[in-house]
Amino acid sequence: MAEIQMSHIVKQYGDGFPAVNDVSLDIADGEFMILVGPSGCGKSTLLRMIVGLEDISSGDMVIGGKRVNDKAPRERNLSMVFQNYALYPHLTVFENIAFPLRLAKMDDAEVRRRVNEAADVLELHEHLERKPANLSGGQRQRVAMGRAIVRQAEAFLFDEPLSNLDAKLRGQMRTEISRLQRRLGITTVYVTHDQTEAMTLGDRVCVLRKGKIQQVASPRELYDQPVNLFVAGFIGSPPMNFLPARLEGRSLSTPFGPVELDEKRAAAVAGRELLLVGIRPEYFEDASLVDEAKRPLGSVFRARVDVTEWLGDQQYAYIPYEAPEEITNQLRALSRELDAEELRTQAIVSIDSTSRIREGREAEFWLDSRKVHVFDPSTGENLT
Ligand code: ATP
Numbered sequence: 434m435a436e437i438q439m440s441h442i443v444k445q446y447g448d449g450f451p452a453v454n455d456v457s458l459d460i461a462d463g464e465f466m467i468l469v470g471p472s473g474c475g476k477s478t479l480l481r482m483i484v485g486l487e488d489i490s491s492g493d494m495v496i497g498g499k500r501v502n503d504k505a506p507r508e509r510n511l512s513m514v515f516q517n518y519a520l521y522p523h524l525t526v527f528e529n530i531a532f533p534l535r536l537a538k539m540d541d542a543e544v545r546r547r548v549n550e551a552a553d554v555l556e557l558h559e560h561l562e563r564k565p566a567n568l569s570g571g572q573r574q575r576v577a578m579g580r581a582i583v584r585q586a587e588a589f590l591f592d593e594p595l596s597n598l599d600a601k602l603r604g605q606m607r608t609e610i611s612r613l614q615r616r617l618g619i620t621t622v623y624v625t626h627d628q629t630e631a632m633t634l635g636d637r638v639c640v641l642r643k644g645k646i647q648q649v650a651s652p653r654e655l656y657d658q659p660v661n662l663f664v665a666g667f668i669g670s671p672p673m674n675f676l677p678a679r680l681e682g683r684s685l686s687t688p689f690g691p692v693e694l695d696e697k698r699a700a701a702v703a704g705r706e707l708l709l710v711g712i713r714p715e716y717f718e719d720a721s722l723v724d725e726a727k728r729p730l731g732s733v734f735r736a737r738v739d740v741t742e743w744l745g746d747q748q749y750a751y752i753p754y755e756a757p758e759e760i761t762n763q764l765r766a767l768s769r770e771l772d773a774e775e776l777r778t779q780a781i782v783s784i785d786s787t788s789r790i791r792e793g794r795e796a797e798f799w800l801d802s803r804k805v806h807v808f809d810p811s812t813g814e815n816l817t
Contacts, residue, residue: 435462435463435496435497435587435588435619435620436459436460436461436462436495436496436497436498436620437458437459437460437483437494437495437496437588437620437622438458438459438460438493438494438495438496439456439457439458439459439479439483439492439493439494439495440457440492440493440495441455441456441457441491441492441493442455442456442457442479442482442489442491442492442493442494443455443456443489443490443491443492444475444478444479444482444487444488444489444490444644445490450643450644451490451644452475452478452644453475453478453479453482453644454475454643454644454645455492455645456475456479456492456641456644456645456646457492457646458639458646458649460620460622461620462620463618463619463620464620464621464636464637465611465614465621465623465634465635465636465637466620466621466622466623466635466636466637466638466639467623467624467625467630467631467634467635467637467638467639468480468622468623468624468625468639468641469624469625469626469627469628469630469631469638469639469640469641469667470626470640470641470642470647470667471626471642471667472626473643474641474642474643474644475641475643475644476624476626476641477592477593477624479624479641480513480590480592480622480624482494483496483511483588483590483622484506484509484511484513484590485501485504485505485506485508485509485511486506486513489502496509496511496587496588497587509587510584510585510586510587511586511587511588511589511590512580512581512584512586512588512589512590513590513591513592514574514577514578514581514589514590514591514592514594515577515592515594518565518573518574518576518577518594519577520565520573520576520577521565522564522565522566523564524564524565525561525562525563525564526557526560526561526562526563526564526565526568526576526579527548527552527561527562529565529576529579529580530548530551530552530557530576530579530580530583531544531547531548531583532580533580533583533584534547534548534583534584547583548561548579548583550582550583551579551582551583552579554582554613554616554617555575555576555578555579555582555613556575557572557575557576557579560572570598570602570606571602571605571606571609574594574606574609574610575609575613578610578613581619582617582619586619587619587620588619588620588621588622589614589619589620589621589622590621590622590623591610591621591622591623591624592624593624593625593626594606594610594623595607595625595627595630596625596627603630607629607630607633607634610623610634611633611634614634623635628667628668628669628670629670631652631668632652632655632656632668633652635652636651637649637650637651638650638651638652638655640655640663640664640667640668642663642667647660647661647663647664648660648661648664655668656668656669658815659673659711659806659815660814660815661808661812661813661814661815662675662709662711662808662813662815663813665711665806665808665815669713671714671749671781671783672781673711673712673713673714673806674711674712674713674714674780674781674782675709675710675711675712675808676688676689676709676710676712676754676756676780677707677708677709677710677756677757677760677761677764678692678707678708678709678710678807679706679707679708679760680702680705680706680707680708683699685708685710685805685807687710688754688755688756689732689734689736689754689780689798689800690732690734691732692710692732692800692802692805693732693802694802694805694807695802695803697817698805698807698817701807701816701817702807702816702817705809705816707760707763707764707767707810708807708808708809708810708816709764709807709808709809709810710805710806710807710808711805711806711807711808711815712780712800712804712805712806713804714749714780714781714782714783715783716800716801716804716805717780717782717783717784717798717799717800717801718784718785718798718799718800718801719784719785719788719789719790719796719797719798719799720733720796720797720798720799721788721789721797722784722785722787722788723799727799728799730801730802730803731799731800731801731802731803732799732800732802733797733798733799733800734797734798734800735795735796735797735798736752736753736754736795736796736798737752737753737793737794737795737796738750738751738752738790738791738792738793738794738795738796739751739752739753739779739792739793740792741790741791741792743786744786745786746786747783747784747785747786748783748784748785748786748788749781749782749783749784750781750782750784750790750796751779751780751781751782752779752780752782752798753778753779754778754779754780755778756778764810767810767811782798784798805817
């Protein structure tokens with residue numbers, strides 16, 4: 434079993450703010466867990482504490498049922514795959530994969546057996562005699578993983594392994610890592626700041642901010658039910674729109690007009706006054722393309738389109754809005770969670786590519802009000 438259990442893990446460098454602040458997280462045997470968050474959120478530090486490259490200030494790190502806080506990296510039997518894969522350029526692929534076994538003075542027959550087995554899984558047989566310089570990025574990645582497989586490591590740990598690669602190769606490697614991880618079924622922890630990697634690779638994603646866990650959930654759940662403003666704004670591209678709103682009965686008064694809340698949402702926000710409405714770009718549609726039956730289920734409003742971007746399968750439209758200054762100021766004062774940048778003065782909407790909306794003209798938009806999120810501006814909590 435290579436379950437990784439973290440309980441109240443803290444990392445304190447000097448006397449400043451803890452880099453990792455009371456993190457409790459259980460990673461199941463065979464699970465692919467992503468650690469994601471903006472620069473400085475503590476994700477690398479957490480990974481380094483799992484692997485043993487960093488001391489743990491307090492809390493318990495349990496791997497495969499054993500507490501490892503005081504164990505050296507080599508006693509933890511984990512395998513870290515670095516950004517540059519750390520391959521030896523003068524050694525062949527075979528010897529690169531065999532390296533940890535040679536270090537352990539394993540006999541030659543067993544080394545051959547294990548390297549060949551790994552080469553089978555990784556489809557590296559025809560490259561075993563080559564040097565790393567003659568391999569593609571994807572093949573190098575597989576060699577690095579081969580080294581981890583022969584050691585029969587209990588878990589793979591990746592620290593931003595793809596961040597040096599160009600976009601196309603990154604896409605290919607992403608699929609490759611995902612395929613291999615599923616085939617091998619080895620517990621994997623993967624650090625990234627790239628939300629596409631986070632959303633496509635992991636079984637579950639742990640979103641960190643300032644050393645604290647914000648939410649641990651499947652990619653779909655993170656997207657559909659972000660627990661707070663931070664997760665809502667961090668996950669999704671283009672990002673969620675946050676509009677200032679005032680609650681009036683069962684309706685939210687927004688810069689685009691009233692948005693009627695369904696029963697569940699109305700109950701969740703009852704008694705509040707100022708709120709933030711979170712609307713993903715695709716919750717909007719060109720109203721002229723929405724069929725009659727669906728129209729009453731959402732809100733319709735007119736707005737001027739500033740800029741459009743056509744992307745083939747969809748298009749983005751930027752629609753400026755004016756929020757009453759009084760409300761914006763109150764919201765800013767209330768909300769420590771809100772970056773100035775997040776209270777934008779335009780919304781981005783994603784609509785069907787067949788839409789005939791034009792830049793500089795007014796258009797009618799339909800908003801699926803059954804999907805909107807409503808946030809408490811003072812705590813950032815998603816109330817819906
Ligand atoms: P990035 O994506 O930029 O690598 P990260 O989320 O991986 O960021 P960490 O590298 O884990 O973040 O750093 C978390 C915090 O701890 C940061 O504020 C960083 O400055 C601080 N930190 C990291 N290493 C040390 C160190 N050796 N000494 C002091 N502070 C450190």
